[in-house]
Amino acid sequence: MAIPSHARAVIIGGGVIGCSIAYHLGKLGWKDVVLLERKQLTCGTTWHAAGLIAQLRATQNMTRLAKYSQELYFDLEQETGVATGFKRNGSITVALTDERMEELRRSAAMARAFGVEVDEILPDDVTKRYPGLSLDNVVGGVWLPKDGQADPVNITQALAKGARNFGVKIIQGVKVTAIDQADGRVTGVMTNEGPITADYVVNAGGMWAREIGAMAGVAVPLHACEHFYIVTEAIEGLTPNLPVLRVPDECAYYKEDAGKMLLGAFEPNSKPWGMNGIPEDFEFDSLPEDFDHFEPILERAVERLPALATAGIQTFFNGPESFTPDDRYILGEAPELENFFVAAGFNSVGIQSAGGAGMALAEWMDTGNAPMDLWDVDIRRMMPFQANRSYLKTRVSETLGLLYADHFPYRQVESARDVRQSPVHDRLKVAGACFGETSGWERANWFLPSSEIAKGTVPAYEYSWKRQNWFDFSASEHKAVREKVGMFDMSSFGKIKIIGKDAEAVLQTIAANDVAVAPGKIVYTQFLNEAGHIEADVTITRLSSDEFLIVTPAATVRRDLHWINGHIPDTAHAIAIDVTVSESVLVVMGPQARDFLQPLIPQSLANDDFAFGTMQDIEIGHGIARAHRVTYVGELGWEIYVSADMSNHVFDTIMARAQDHPLQLCGLHALDSCRIEKAFRHFGHDISNEDHVLEAGLGFAVKETKPASKFGGMIGADAVKAKRNDGLDQRLMQFRLKDPDPLLYHNEAILRDGEIVGFLTSGNYGHHLGGAIGLGYVGCAKAGETAESQLQSHYQIDVAGQMVDADVSFKPMYDPKAEQVRL
Structure with a gap:
């Protein structure tokens, strides 16, 4: 098939992700969509994927997308006539330690809040569902009946056929060699068959996505790692349609298919691959065997499933897959280049994520904004330095294994650290700081007391689902801030300056609050989208008549700068620049x-x-x-x-x-525990582009009736006015557990009069209030329900399966009249 001279959208990459995007753009009615695959569909990673389909992910929206994928694969067979091989044989995850079981119980509670069917099961229940499995050290597990498995190649072919039915052109054997751009916007691609001009370009290049991004000047931080599994010969007497089995404490997963067993591994120390680039002829290829690397996994697996001991190995497979620095995939419009979108780095969950990710990205392209809160995977969370090859090689050696590691709260990555440091970093280190990492920044999370330093104690995490070793140290910091004085190093704050004679007019349109203030005034505000939902949560300080400083969390500086630049009119005399490190x-x-x-x-x-x-x-x-x-x-x-x-x-x-x-040096854990007592919102947890600013309780920071600037009225003003008139559908509430012992993190289910009505968006311990504190949205039981009516119910929080009574409030439980800040 000859390439066209123009397309509305060019999709680069013919794996399951690219084909899903093509399918969903076609379904939305987009015409002139072209998918280019350098070799053949599925020839990179998709063809050798294990094909595990799970519903439950780490957050609500990732779970929504995974559930959507599952339903899509069901429907595709009827729509296209291509069998996807999807079957709901369920999944079991087994715990071998009490700590892992606590994690699974918390995951099960989260699943119930997200509407995912899940049951905690005892060891005997495990063997009933998985005959022949050894119960040595098994503490328990969880059973998800609607999980399953599928054929990755057929799913891709079904998506491709569906896309073609919508009019999408899928062209194989064409390689993109350059990304064309002008005035900060993508204009097309150059291929080995000639140029294609385009309004949109999507980088769904899988392992090649980093290099494709580099052609466009876009950072796409991902790196390929070797990923191992074996497929046995047919095993006589093996129970058919066994559930997918995961034993994360042994780094292993098991999939039965046609009487054979697939055993795969997520080993703690993985093997990065392709540092010098991926060979030009790479197509349906595997990598050399490394039995010594896989052998420890296999030895434990034979003990766990004795039938493997006499099974012949039909295939020892080693294939590359791409991983990101934080084990979350990369989705969205690149902040460096308008209309250049990325969908890559799926960390071994590409099949179960592809349907939802393709749908979400297609809607993003169609409407100009993400259709839901996708901050977990938004490309703008990534920092440019994270595309550094050396950094990626070091980091992904760890992140592959973290997929099956204990997901303890506050767990920190250990590799590729000390890249970004505050000027006072070394002084904090001498003072006993234990550092965590956010967006590459080393930040003091807590401090070891001098008495412990004198003993030779090293400031390091000892992870647990219970109170960790730093809990009392952070409590002391918290109490110092509440009762005396403490100091935090917050040099990682994102800082954006907007400069120019039209700076005020631009911000009056972008910001929800009124920034037409005198120099020296600080304005707390949000950036809203047209729906009145929150795109950013910032303070804006007027430094002079034509200069403003926006302060935002470290992780969101690129997102916010992208939003600002996208809303500065071409005719405006104003520029926005990142001055964080100054x-x-x-x-x-x-x-x-x-x-x-x-x-x-x-x-x-x-x-x-x-x-x-x-x-x-x-x-x-x-x-x-x-x-x-x-x-x-x-x-x-x-x-x-x-x-x-x-x-x-x-x-x-x-x-x-x-x-x-006396002054107490304080870390970020104490900052968070103090802010949650005060019910201050945290962007990315409590507020997002799915949350209406009024329902988040932030109406006091919105001045939708302020005069329009020369560039128009405030973005989202009409939606705010409508919500004020029509009433709220939900409200953000603060919760305090009445039992002082349990801990809250986030995603715990909220029960109102015994029924699940939501989940906590964030949680921490309130050392001053004497119990764990959480924030979460509770829907109105009926239209127009008052706040007073909501407060009259009985509330509980599901903490790892235990229902714990909670006090509730709309006002901050600490200093509700804000008297402390005005002492």
């Missing part, structure tokens, strides 16, 4: 913050001179800085912004003052 941020918080800081700063910190919600230039030590009186912990305090070159001096000045007035 300044450190030292945050001093607590009722004694003023007493602590005032001797260091000649400018008055008194309420009358330095009001809450304002910024001033200050002198501190021998340096200069800006002090922002704002808080994320609910206490009196200041965020001190100081240029990177003076950061250590200012830090040392503050710590010298601590010799006269």
Whole structure:
């Protein structure tokens, strides 16, 4: 088939992901869609995928997409006549330790909240469903009856046939050699058969996606790893239609098919592949066997399923699959290039994810915005440095194995660390900091007390589902902030400057609050989409008449910059730039913050001179800085912004003052526990582009009646007005467990009068309030139900299968009148 000269959309890659996108674009009515495959459909990774289909994923929307995939594969057979081989034989995951069983119980509780059928099963129940399995060390497990397995190649062919039926052109044997662009927008592709101009280009290149992205100047952080499985000869007497079995404590999964057994592995230390590029002729290829690498998995598997001991091995397979730095796939419009979309890096869950991911990306392209909260997999969460080959090789050696590792709360990656550091990093390290990593930043999560350092104790995590080794240390930090004074290093804050004579007018359109304020004022606000849902949660400080500083979480700076740039009119005299690394941020918080800081700063910190919600230039030590009186912990305090070159001096000045007035160094865990007591929202957990700003309880920060700027009215204003008029469908509530012992993390089911009505969006321990705290949305029982009516019900939280009574509130349980911040 000859290539066309133009297409509305060109999809690069003919695996299951690319074919799903093609199918869904065609289903939406898109014409002139072309899929280009350099060799043959499925020839990269799809053809050798194990084909496991599971519904439950780590978050609600990932679960929604997986469930959608499953239903799609059912329907495709009837629609296209191509059998997908999908069967619902269920799945069992077995726990060999109490900690793993706690994880499975929490997963089961989460599944119930997400509407996924799941049952906790005892060891005897395991063998009833999986005859011949050894129960050595088995503590229990979970059974998901609607999971199953399918044929990856046939699924892809069915999607391809469905796409062709919608008019999509699928052309094999054509390789893309360049990505064309102009004025920040993709304009087409160059192929070995000639150019194709295009309005949209989708990179669904699988293992090749990083290199395809590089052609476009787009960072696509993924790397191939060797992935091993064996297929036995037919095993006499093997029970047919066995469930898919996962034994994560032994790094193994099992799939019965036609009387044979497939045994696969997610070993802790994997083998990256293709550092020097993937061979040009790679097509339906496998990699050399490495029996020594696989042997430990096989030895344990023979003990777990003794029938394997006498089974012949028909196939020892080693095939490459692509993995990302955080084990989550990459989806969405690249922030570097308009209309260039990416769907890649599926971390061995491509088959079960493809249907939903293809649907979501097609709708994203069609409407210009994600159809649901996809922040888990949004490409904008990735930092450009993460496409570095050396970084990826090191990191993916760990991430493959993390798929089956214990998913403990607060678990930190161990590889490819210390890439991004605050200027005061080394000083925090000496002070006993235990660092975590976010977006490459090393951030102090908690501090080891000096008494422990003196004993030679090393600040390191000891993971558990119970109270971890740092729990009491973080509690001390929390209490210091509530009762005295503490300091956080928040240099990783994302910082975006908008500069130009039209900066105010641009922000009046983008921001929900009114930013037409005097220089020195700080405005808390959200960016909304047209539905009134939240795209960003930020503070905006007016530095001067034509300069504003937007402060956002470290993980969302690229997302927010992309949103801003996408909404600056071409005629506007304004630019937005990322200035994150130019300044450190030292945050001093607590009722004694003023007493602590005032001797260091000649400018008055008194309420009358330095009001809450304002910024001033200050002198501190021998340096200069800006002090922002704002808080994320609910206490009196200041965020001190100081240029990177003076950061250590200012830090040392503050710590010298601590010799006269004690100061507690605090980590991010304490920051989070303080903010959740104050019911402050966290973007990506409590608020997202699926959450209406009024239902999130943030209507106070929205001024939808403010005058329109020269570039139009506020985005989302009509949706806010409509919601205020029509009433809320749900409300975000704060919960405190009445039993002080259980811990909350997030995704625990909320029960109202015994019925599941939602799940917690975030959770932590409230050391001041004396119990675990959670936030979560509760739907109105009937249209127009009042907040008072919602509060009158009996609420419980499902903590690993145990129903725990909870107090509820719409106002913050800590300092509901916000008196502490205005001391």
